[in-house]
Amino acid sequence: MVESDQTVEVVVGNEHGLHARPAARLVGLVNSFDAVVTLTDLDTGRGPIDAGSLSMVATLNAQQGHRLRVGASGPQAAEALAAIGKLAAENFGDEPATTAAPDSIGLAATSPGGSGLDVALGPAVVAGAQVDVSGYVASGDEWARLEDAMATVAEELGQLRERSGELGGIFEAHLALLKDRKPLDEIRAAIAAGTPAPVAWKQTYDNLAKTFEGLDDAYQRERAQDVRAVRDRVLRALTGATVDEAADGGILVVPELDAATAATLDAAKVAGIAVRAAGTTGHGVIVARSRGIPLITGIGDVAVPDGATVAFDARTGSFEVAPDEDAVRRTIAERQTERDRAIAEADQPATTVDGRTIAVLVNVGSVQDAVDARGADGSGLVRTEVVFGHRRTAPSIDEQAEQFRAIAQALQGKPITIRTWDIGGDKPLPFLPQDQEPNPFLGERGLRVFRRRPELLRDQLEAVRRVAAETPVHVMFPMVTTADEVAWALDQLDQRGPRPDGLEVGIMVEIPAAALRIDTLAAGLDFVSIGTNDLTQYTTAADRTNTAVAPLADGLDPAVLQLIDNVVRRAGVRVAVCGDLASDSQAAVLLAALGVDELSAVGPQVPLVKERLRRADLRQIDTAAVLAARDAAQVRGLL
Ligand code: PEP
Numbered sequence: 001m002v003e004s005d006q007t008v009e010v011v012v013g014n015e016h017g018l019h020a021r022p023a024a025r026l027v028g029l030v031n032s033f034d035a036v037v038t039l040t041d042l043d044t045g046r047g048p049i050d051a052g053s054l055s056m057v058a059t060l061n062a063q064q065g066h067r068l069r070v071g072a073s074g075p076q077a078a079e080a081l082a083a084i085g086k087l088a089a090e091n092f093g094d095e096p097a098t099t100a101a102p103d104s105i106g107l108a109a110t111s112p113g114g115s116g117l118d119v120a121l122g123p124a125v126v127a128g129a130q131v132d133v134s135g136y137v138a139s140g141d142e143w144a145r146l147e148d149a150m151a152t153v154a155e156e157l158g159q160l161r162e163r164s165g166e167l168g169g170i171f172e173a174h175l176a177l178l179k180d181r182k183p184l185d186e187i188r189a190a191i192a193a194g195t196p197a198p199v200a201w202k203q204t205y206d207n208l209a210k211t212f213e214g215l216d217d218a219y220q221r222e223r224a225q226d227v228r229a230v231r232d233r234v235l236r237a238l239t240g241a242t243v244d245e246a247a248d249g250g251i252l253v254v255p256e257l258d259a260a261t262a263a264t265l266d267a268a269k270v271a272g273i274a275v276r277a278a279g280t281t282g283h284g285v286i287v288a289r290s291r292g293i294p295l296i297t298g299i300g301d302v303a304v305p306d307g308a309t310v311a312f313d314a315r316t317g318s319f320e321v322a323p324d325e326d327a328v329r330r331t332i333a334e335r336q337t338e339r340d341r342a343i344a345e346a347d348q349p350a351t352t353v354d355g356r357t358i359a360v361l362v363n364v365g366s367v368q369d370a371v372d373a374r375g376a377d378g379s380g381l382v383r384t385e386v387v388f389g390h391r392r393t394a395p396s397i398d399e400q401a402e403q404f405r406a407i408a409q410a411l412q413g414k415p416i417t418i419r420t421w422d423i424g425g426d427k428p429l430p431f432l433p434q435d436q437e438p439n440p441f442l443g444e445r446g447l448r449v450f451r452r453r454p455e456l457l458r459d460q461l462e463a464v465r466r467v468a469a470e471t472p473v474h475v476m477f478p479m480v481t482t483a484d485e486v487a488w489a490l491d492q493l494d495q496r497g498p499r500p501d502g503l504e505v506g507i508m509v510e511i512p513a514a515a516l517r518i519d520t521l522a523a524g525l526d527f528v529s530i531g532t533n534d535l536t537q538y539t540t541a542a543d544r545t546n547t548a549v550a551p552l553a554d555g556l557d558p559a560v561l562q563l564i565d566n567v568v569r570r571a572g573v574r575v576a577v578c579g580d581l582a583s584d585s586q587a588a589v590l591l592a593a594l595g596v597d598e599l600s601a602v603g604p605q606v607p608l609v610k611e612r613l614r615r616a617d618l619r620q621i622d623t624a625a626v627l628a629a630r631d632a633a634q635v636r637g638l639l
């Protein structure tokens with residue numbers, strides 16, 4: 001960049017550095033002046049970069065405490081510098097936590113509205129695949145065509161922002177990326193040199209996505225998803241391809257399901273989602289399920305023409321193009337009757353034929369999940385990092401207490417199990433920056449993160465203690481490996497005062513080491529809760545987000561079941577399962593037969609799990625044979 005006439009130095013005060021939202025504010029301000037403004041990060045030496053380009057500012061990746069040299073030239077250079085100095089002094093517009101607005105992508109699910117069935121029929125809306133630009137014929141004015149496509153997309157994004165409630169920030173960030181002048185300069189030059197608009201657009205946005213992927217901060221790296229989403233939206237507008245929001249009554253066919261898509265889809269409109277990738281424990285899948293959207297995973301490479309009628313039945317694992325529509329409609333009607341019956345009886349206890357009563361609770365990631373839950377005996381897992389996943393500043397103690405209280409009220413004061421922040425792995429939080437790690441699932445995840453940030457954990461525990469004084473609350477710590485960690489966590493809980501009466505304390509069992517020495521870890525606790533999603537990934541050494549190894553990560557693998565059996569026999573305290581295995585009604589019966597006391601499932605499954613348990617005679621289940629089975633397939637056969 002050119003030398004600037006005038007400079008000032010500012011310091012980045014924001015906890016998460018100049019991330020998406022403050023960067024967008026800075027860029028908006030810069031572009032309101034007739035001046036060329038540059039930024040240099042004096043701590044990393046990066047720059048000078050164009051401060052009028054969102055992608056340049058965001059990928060400068062200036063962290064909290066970094067000093068920035070701001071240079072300006074042009075008629076309004078002095079005014080621009082004064083305004084930027086003021087904005088920096090105000091933390092680039094990041095308000096205090098109490099008034100914070102949502103930032104880019106968070107995981108909190110919005111309104112429910114899905115049918116809650118496991119079967120669906122409708123026209124395929126094939127999305128997320130590489131947009132096919134092969135049929136595009138370049139014309140005289142490629143730039144004008146691109147501008148038209150961008151205007152269409154801006155309109156779509158504006159509408160999405162309006163109807164996405166608290167998740168509107170996702171689309172606001174997409175709008176900022178769409179209008180970013182730095183990539184546009186590059187694209188205009190490429191088009192002027194004779195490159196067709198889709199090729200120029202794709203190349204530039206591919207490179208931009210790579211730049212984001214190379215950043216240190218996990219949250220910033222995930223913004224590459226946003227860049228790809230904007231890239232594809234414009235390519236579809238250019239080529240006239242269908243867009244996924246048109247999926248009224250359609251079945252969305254996607255390569256993988258990210259949590260933002262799962263959270264923002266109109267659940268009442270979409271008939272279902274078919275995911276090519278296998279695996280049922282990714283957070284996108286969990287969010288879609290909890291919203292009652294019919295879903296099948298692992299359909300693989302099957303050819304699906306856009307618009308073709310397709311059907312799936314997740315219970316039998318079938319996915320068909322051009323199915324016998326009448327037969328599918330009959331199945332849908334049967335499942336609906338079954339579901340209606342289960343819902344009508346949802347408030348009855350889940351007492352098995354042989355007289356055991358299993359508590360069936362609900363997993364929640366939002367107050368809405370708790371409001372929608374039918375028949376739940378409480379919440380066995382409040383995913384706090386999901387409840388507050390859209391926040392760019394850490395929620396205050398009061399804000400956390402308010403959400404916990406609202407969840408408890410929605411569940412009529414039945415016990416709620418608050419899990420302390422479980423971040424890391426595939427769950428970055430905007431307000432808690434984490435360094436890039438070679439193996440994030442084996443790195444600083446869950447409780448481990450807070451050894452260096454205990455004050456954030458203590459604030460959360462304070463909110464837990466306050467609410468526990470008013471309503472039945474259990475608290476549990478995720479990603480525990482050692483007895484020292486348990487002792488440390490309990491110490492954090494007790495740092496700011498005595499535990500209220502009735503506050504039950506537990507840990508999650510997600511790591512084989514914890515399952516194997518559960519008697520040591522559980523001594524002094526009230527309960528343990530088995531997270532089968534992670535216990536499965538760590539037992540089988542199969543990353544829960546990696547499609548290539550998804551068939552290995554099967555929660556019914558006898559190795560996983562043996563660990564669960566060990567926990568039940570040796571924990572000496574109440575044993576719950578809150579991983580997604582508990583949402584599978586067949587597996588739920590097996591877990592009960594193994595001796596698990598409590599199950600926590602995604603909302604729409606709670607009535608079905610209860611109904612299935614009521615029909616089960618646990619004495620009929622040969623648990624010894626199941627534990628000795630050769631593999632998960634044999635376990636299924638035995639069930
Ligand atoms: C689990 O690992 O099974 C669990 C319930 O936690 P999460 O899916 O949020 O990692």
Ligand code: MG
Binds near residue numbers: 510531
């Ligand atoms: Mg887990």
